[in-house]
Amino acid sequence: MMSTRTETPTARPAVAGVKGARILIVESPYYTEIAAALVAGAEREIEKNGAKAERVAVPGAFEIPGAIALAASKKGKRYDGYVALGCVIRGETSHYDYVCGESARGLMDLAIQNKLAIGYGIVTVNTMEQAEARAFIDRGDKGGDAAHACLAMVALSRRWKSK
Numbered sequence: 001m002m003s004t005r006t007e008t009p010t011a012r013p014a015v016a017g018v019k020g021a022r023i024l025i026v027e028s029p030y031y032t033e034i035a036a037a038l039v040a041g042a043e044r045e046i047e048k049n050g051a052k053a054e055r056v057a058v059p060g061a062f063e064i065p066g067a068i069a070l071a072a073s074k075k076g077k078r079y080d081g082y083v084a085l086g087c088v089i090r091g092e093t094s095h096y097d098y099v100c101g102e103s104a105r106g107l108m109d110l111a112i113q114n115k116l117a118i119g120y121g122i123v124t125v126n127t128m129e130q131a132e133a134r135a136f137i138d139r140g141d142k143g144g145d146a147a148h149a150c151l152a153m154v155a156l157s158r159r160w161k162s163k
Helices: 032-048 061-073 095-113 128-135 142-161
Strands: 022-027 052-057 081-089 118-125
Touching: 022 032, 022 061, 022 142, 032 052, 032 081, 032 118, 032 128, 032 142, 061 081, 061 095, 061 118, 081 095, 081 128, 081 142, 095 118, 118 128, 118 142, 128 142
Parallel strands: 022 052, 022 081, 081 118
Antiparallel strands: none
């Protein structure tokens, strides 16, 4: 039997060395209430650390890696990091498995091959209740977690570039 426990977010320490960083939030608003909660958590975490966020929406979680690849390839508009936000809820077909696996693989490939700071906040669950438990700020706050991870990677990138 699957657990539907409520997750409680832990306090995150500030991330040193990210003031002024430009972060692109790429969101899939397919489940609007979940997406809004994920974005709210991410924006709060980015602002708390003195960075700046810009948002773009894509049709679904499958398109998130492509949007980040496009943004990272463009000259002139430079981002220090990216936050991938969305929700995939298991259905009756294997579509869930492909979307979850390929979006995660796409983001990891981008992070490694292109040396991008990416925070992964695509919630993959069996039910809407599980999505709510992970997305809402007062519960799981996975949007904030993804932004925090992105900022931590931005800080590492800046640290190693300066040496």
